[in-house]
Amino acid sequence: MAKYIDELTYDFARTVTPPVRETRIGVCSAYCGGCGQLTRDVKAGCAQLQSRKFAQSGGCQLNLALGIVSSFTNVVVIVHSPLGCSSNFLGSGGLRKTMRASKGKPAEEFIWLHTNMTEVDVIHGGLDKLRRAILYAETRYHPEAIIVANGCVPGIIGDDIDSLASELDGRISAKIVPVHCEGLKSRYVASGYDSAYHALLRHLADPIQEYGQVFPDEGRDALKRYNISRTVNIFNVGSNSSGDEAELSRIVASLGLIPRVLPLHASLDDLARIGEAALNVSICATHDDYLLGHLKERFGIPYIIDTLPIGIRSTNQWVREIAKFFGLEEEAERVIELENTQLQEALKPFRAVLEGKSVYVGGGELRILTTADFFARDLGMKLTGIKAHNVDRFVEDIIDDLFDPNLQITVAAGQPAEELNLLKKLKPDLYCGHGGANGWSSRLGIPSIPLYGQTLNYMGYLGAYELARKAAKALKNTNFSRNISRNVGLPLSKAWFESDTSDNIKQSELAG
Amino acid sequence: MTDFIERAKFACALGGAISTLEGLHHVVPIIHAAGGCANYLSNTYNVAAGYRGVGYCGGTMLSTSNIAENNVVFGGEGRLAEQIESTLFALDGDLYVVVTGCQVEIIGDDAVAVANRFKDRNVIGVSTPGFRGNALKGYDAVMNALVENVIEPAAAREEKTVNLFGVVPGQDVFFKGNLDQLKILLAKIGVKANTFFATGDTVADIRGYGSAALSAVLSPAAGLDPAERLCARAGIPYVNAELPIGPSGTESFLRQIGGALNVDPALIEAVIAAEKAEYYSFLERIVDIYADLDFQRYAIVAADSYYAHAITRFLANDLGWIPHLVAVNDIEEEDEQKLYAARFDDISSAAKPRVIFEQNAGLLLEHVRNSWPRNNNGKYYDALSPAYVVGSVIESSLAEKLGAGFLSVAFPVTNRVVLSKGYVGFRGALTFVEDLLTNLVSAR
Numbered sequence: 023m024a025k026y027i028d029e030l031t032y033d034f035a036r037t038v039t040p041p042v043r044e045t046r047i048g049v050c051s052a053y054c055g056g057c058g059q060l061t062r063d064v065k066a067g068c069a070q071l072q073s074r075k076f077a078q079s080g081g082c083q084l085n086l087a088l089g090i091v092s093s094f095t096n097v098v099v100i101v102h103s104p105l106g107c108s109s110n111f112l113g114s115g116g117l118r119k120t121m122r123a124s125k126g127k128p129a130e131e132f133i134w135l136h137t138n139m140t141e142v143d144v145i146h147g148g149l150d151k152l153r154r155a156i157l158y159a160e161t162r163y164h165p166e167a168i169i170v171a172n173g174c175v176p177g178i179i180g181d182d183i184d185s186l187a188s189e190l191d192g193r194i195s196a197k198i199v200p201v202h203c204e205g206l207k208s209r210y211v212a213s214g215y216d217s218a219y220h221a222l223l224r225h226l227a228d229p230i231q232e233y234g235q236v237f238p239d240e241g242r243d244a245l246k247r248y249n250i251s252r253t254v255n256i257f258n259v260g261s262n263s264s265g266d267e268a269e270l271s272r273i274v275a276s277l278g279l280i281p282r283v284l285p286l287h288a289s290l291d292d293l294a295r296i297g298e299a300a301l302n303v304s305i306c307a308t309h310d311d312y313l314l315g316h317l318k319e320r321f322g323i324p325y326i327i328d329t330l331p332i333g334i335r336s337t338n339q340w341v342r343e344i345a346k347f348f349g350l351e352e353e354a355e356r357v358i359e360l361e362n363t364q365l366q367e368a369l370k371p372f373r374a375v376l377e378g379k380s381v382y383v384g385g386g387e388l389r390i391l392t393t394a395d396f397f398a399r400d401l402g403m404k405l406t407g408i409k410a411h412n413v414d415r416f417v418e419d420i421i422d423d424l425f426d427p428n429l430q431i432t433v434a435a436g437q438p439a440e441e442l443n444l445l446k447k448l449k450p451d452l453y454c455g456h457g458g459a460n461g462w463s464s465r466l467g468i469p470s471i472p473l474y475g476q477t478l479n480y481m482g483y484l485g486a487y488e489l490a491r492k493a494a495k496a497l498k499n500t501n502f503s504r505n506i507s508r509n510v511g512l513p514l515s516k517a518w519f520e521s522d523t524s525d526n527i528k529q530s531e532l533a534g
Numbered sequence: 535m536t537d538f539i540e541r542a543k544f545a546c547a548l549g550g551a552i553s554t555l556e557g558l559h560h561v562v563p564i565i566h567a568a569g570g571c572a573n574y575l576s577n578t579y580n581v582a583a584g585y586r587g588v589g590y591c592g593g594t595m596l597s598t599s600n601i602a603e604n605n606v607v608f609g610g611e612g613r614l615a616e617q618i619e620s621t622l623f624a625l626d627g628d629l630y631v632v633v634t635g636c637q638v639e640i641i642g643d644d645a646v647a648v649a650n651r652f653k654d655r656n657v658i659g660v661s662t663p664g665f666r667g668n669a670l671k672g673y674d675a676v677m678n679a680l681v682e683n684v685i686e687p688a689a690a691r692e693e694k695t696v697n698l699f700g701v702v703p704g705q706d707v708f709f710k711g712n713l714d715q716l717k718i719l720l721a722k723i724g725v726k727a728n729t730f731f732a733t734g735d736t737v738a739d740i741r742g743y744g745s746a747a748l749s750a751v752l753s754p755a756a757g758l759d760p761a762e763r764l765c766a767r768a769g770i771p772y773v774n775a776e777l778p779i780g781p782s783g784t785e786s787f788l789r790q791i792g793g794a795l796n797v798d799p800a801l802i803e804a805v806i807a808a809e810k811a812e813y814y815s816f817l818e819r820i821v822d823i824y825a826d827l828d829f830q831r832y833a834i835v836a837a838d839s840y841y842a843h844a845i846t847r848f849l850a851n852d853l854g855w856i857p858h859l860v861a862v863n864d865i866e867e868e869d870e871q872k873l874y875a876a877r878f879d880d881i882s883s884a885a886k887p888r889v890i891f892e893q894n895a896g897l898l899l900e901h902v903r904n905s906w907p908r909n910n911n912g913k914y915y916d917a918l919s920p921a922y923v924v925g926s927v928i929e930s931s932l933a934e935k936l937g938a939g940f941l942s943v944a945f946p947v948t949n950r951v952v953l954s955k956g957y958v959g960f961r962g963a964l965t966f967v968e969d970l971l972t973n974l975v976s977a978r
Binding site: 075076077078079080081082083084085100103104105106107108109110111112113114115116131133134135136137138139140141142143144151152154155158162163173174175178179205206207208209211436437438439458459461462511513514515517518526 | 536537538539540541542543544545546547548549562565568569570571572573574575576577578580581582587588590591593594595596597598599600601602603606616617620621623624625626627635636637640641663664665666667668669896927928931945946948949
C-alpha cells in the first residue's frame with residue numbers, strides 16, 4: 023500500500039524559513055463526526071477548511087520548537103520577542119533538569135535569555151538588543167551553540183535574525199542557530215517541530231570533518247562501517263520518557279542492531295553524527311517527517327515513518343518494519359512471539375478489571391489512535407470516542423484500518439468546552455488525555471490517566487504493561503475526581519451543555 | 535533604556551493580565567491574540583506559581599479569538615466580535631474582560647471598541663500587548679480597567695475601609711494566602727480590607743470598592759497607577775505601604791494603615807501586643823534548636839521589590855540573621871533604585887546589607903563572589919558561611935554552588951506546592967520560619 027509520506031518532497035533546507043504545515047501537508051483542526059466520514063472528508067480536502075465559532079486557546083508553535091532546541095546539551099537559548107514568549111521556561115526549567123538526570127546525563131544549568139522587546143523596539147527593531155544578548159551569552163557562558171528563536175513581533179516588523187547570525191558567524195566561537203517559529207504563522211502547533219528541525223538541518227547536522235590518518239587502520243575503518251550499517255537512529259519526542267527510550271532501544275537491540283536515540287537531549291557532537299546510521303526510525307510522524315525526509319535527501323539514509331509503538335499491535339508492527347529493512351524477519355517473529363506471550367500473560371489481571379469499562383482518549387493524533395487501539399484490542403475496553411488535536415493524511419490509513427467508521431471522533435487542539443460537552447453525555451468510566459485536559463475531566467467527575475508523561479512509560483511492550491497498570495490503578499479509587507466534581511464547578515453554561523458540539527464547527531472564510 | 539534579560543522572572547503584560555484575571559472570582563478573560571498566547575502565558579503561572587492551576591476558566595479553557603496570519607492582513611475585529619458573542623453563550627461569568635496580544639495591536643485592531651459594543655452584557659476591554667512591558671504592567675492595565683469600568687464611585691465613605699493594590703496574582707505566588715491573612719489582620723483593628731483576589735471576594739464586592747476611605751499600594755512596582763486613577767475618579771486617597779512580614783513589618787503596617795484611617799491608637803497597640811505575644815509563644819519552640827545548632831545564617835535575598843525589603847527586614851530585624859546581599863530584579867530607573875535602597879535604612883542589625891539591582895539572574899553568583907574576600911589558599915578563612923538564599927527557584931543553583939540553605943519565595947516557585955499558605959503578618963511569619971528551618975533539618 024502506498025503511504026502518504028511517499029507523496030511528499032523534502033527540499034526546503036536551503037530556504038531561510040520552513041513552510042508551515044498548513045501549506046506543506048494540509049491539516050484538519052476542527053471536526054466532529056464519525057471516523058469514516060472524517061477520513062473521507064480529509065481525503066476530499068474539505069475537513070481541512072473547517073474552523074470554530076467559540077475557540078479556546080491551543081498551543082503555540084514557538085513552545086514546541088523551543089521544547090526541542092532547548093533540550094540540546096550546552097546551548098544557550100535566546101528568545102527574540104516581548105517578555106512573555108520565554109516565560110514557560112520558568113516552569114519547565116526544572117523538568118529539563120529531572121529529564122537529564124533520568125537519562126543519566128550530567129546536571130547542567132539551563133540558560134535562556136530574552137530580548138525583552140518593548141514598544142520602542144516594535145518601531146525601531148530589536149536587532150541591537152539581540153546582538154548584545156548574543157555577545158553576552160558568548161562571553162559569559164561559552165556555549166557550543168546560541169539558539170535564537172523569534173516570536174510574532176520580530177516576524178511582523180521584519181527583524182532579520184538570519185543576517186545578524188551571518189554577521190556574527192565566525193566572530194564568536196558558538197554556532198548561531200536561528201529558529202523561525204512565530205506562533206502567528208501557523209494554527210497547527212506541529213509546525214514548531216518543522217521550525218526546530220529546519221534549524222537543526224541548516225546549522226547543526228554538518229558531519230564532523232574526518233582527517234587523513236597518519237597510520238591507516240583498515241580494521242578500525244571496517245568496524246566503523248559495520249557499526250554504522252547496523253545503527254538505527256530512534257527519533258525521540260518531547261512527550262516520551264527515558265524509560266520509553268530504554269524500552270525501544272532494548273527491542274531494537276534484541277534484533278542484533280545498534281540503537282541510538284536522537285535528537286532531544288543530544289549533544290551537538292551527537293547531532294553532527296546524526297548521519298552515521300543505516301536507518302532512521304520515527305516513533306511519531308507528527309513530530310519528525312520533516313527531519314527524516316530531509317536526512318534522506320542529505321545523507322541518503324532511508325527512514326521508517328509508520329506507527330507509534332504504543333500497545334501490542336503497533337509495537338509488533340513497528341518491530342516488523344525495522345526488521346524487514348535489515349532482512350531480520352525471522353528474528354523479529356521470534357522476538358515478537360516471546361514478548362507477546364509474556365506480556366499477554368502479565369496483562370491478565372488488568373484485563374480482568376478493565377474489560378467492558380468504557381474509555382475516552384484525547385490528544386495528539388498518533389498517540390490517541392494507538393493508545394485507543396490498545397485499550398480496545400488488548401484490554402477489552404469499550405471506546406466511547408476519541409479526540410485528535412489535529413488530523414492530517416499521515417493517519418488516514420490507521421483510522422480506516424483500526425476503528426469502526428461510526429466511532430465518534432472530534433478534531434480539536436484543547437477545546438475543553440467541546441470535549442466536556444461530549445464527555446458529559448458519553449460518561450466514560452475512564453478518560454485518558456493530553457496535558458491540560460485531564461484536570462477538566464476530573465472536574466466533571468471522570469477519573470483520568472495522563473496520555474503521556476516525562477516519568478511515565480507508554481512505549482513498547484513494557485510501556486503497554488505500564489499503561490494497563492496505570493488504567494487499573496486509577497479505578498482502584500476514584501474518590502478524587504468524585505469529590506472535585508461535587509465541590510468545584512465548571513465555567514460552562516447550561517445552554518452550552520444543551521447544545522450540539524457539531525454546531526460550533528463552521529466552514530472557514532479562509533483556510534486556517 | 536531596557537535591554538535583554540537573562541532568565542527574566544516575569545511573563546509579559548498579557549501574561550500578567552491573564553494571571554490577574556484568573557485571580558478574580560467568576561471572571562472570564564477573552565484573549566484577542568494568536569491562538570497560543572493565552573494557554574502558554576496562563577501555563578507560566580499555572581506551573582511556576584507553586585502549581586497554582588488554571589482556576590475557574592484558565593489554561594486550555596481560555597477563550598481566544600485565535601488570530602492567524604490572514605487576520606494580520608485583513609484585521610481581526612470581526613473575528614473578535616464573533617468570539618465575544620460565542621463566549622457569552624458558552625461561559626458563565628460575572629464579568630468578561632477582553633485583553634489583547636502584540637499581534638492585534640501592531641495591526642491596529644481596536645479591541646476595546648469592539649468590547650464596548652457588548653458593554654451592556656458585562657464585557658469590558660483593555661489593551662495589554664506583551665511589548666507594553668512585564669506582567670506587572672498587565673496587572674496595572676487590568677486594575678485600571680476595573681477602576682474605570684467596574685468600581686462605582688460612591689458619595690458616602692466607609693470610614694474604616696482600605697483597598698489593597700499591588701498584590702499581583704501569580705507574580706506573588708502566595709497572593710491568596712497573603713490577602714486572606716491581611717483581611718484577618720486588619721479586621722483586628724476594625725479595618726475592612728478590600729482585596730480583589732482573596733477568598734470570597736466577588737465582582738459585586740469590587741463594584742462597591744468606590745466607597746473605601748483609603749487605598750494602600752503594597753508594591754513599589756505595581757498598583758500605583760490604578761490607585762492614582764481611583765483617587766482621581768472616586769476621591770479615595772492612597773498611601774504607599776509594604777507587605778508586612780513578621781513583628782517589625784506588621785507593627786509599622788498596622789500603625790500606618792490604622793493611623794491613616796483614624797483608628798484608636800490604643801486599639802492598635804493592644805492588638806499588636808496580643809499578636810506579638812502569640813507570635814513569640816510559638817517562636818519560643820525553636821529557641822533551643824536555633825541556639826544549640828547555631829541556626830543564624832548569612833542571608834542572601836534575591837527577589838522583586840515587592841518581597842526583597844519585606845523579607846530582608848524580617849530576617850534581619852526579627853529573626854536575627856545577618857543580611858548580607860539583597861538583589862532586586864524589577865527596578866530599572868536610577869531614582870527609583872535610590873528610593874528603594876533607602877528603605878534598608880531601617881535594618882537594625884550591626885551588619886548592613888549590600889543592596890543591588892540586577893535583572894540578569896546569572897550575574898548574581900558573581901555579585902556574591904565580589905561581595906566577599908576570596909580564599910587565597912589561606913589556612914584561615916572567614917568564609918561567607920553558613921549562608922541561606924531566599925529567592926526564586928532559579929536561585930536554587932546559586933545556593934547549591936554556595937553550599938547554602940535555600941527557600942523559594944519569589945516567583946517562580948516550582949519546587950513546592952502552594953495552596954493557602956501566606957507569609958504576611960505575625961501568623962505568616964511563623965509559617966515562614968517553619969519553611970526556612972524545615973529546609974535545614976529536612977535531610978534528617
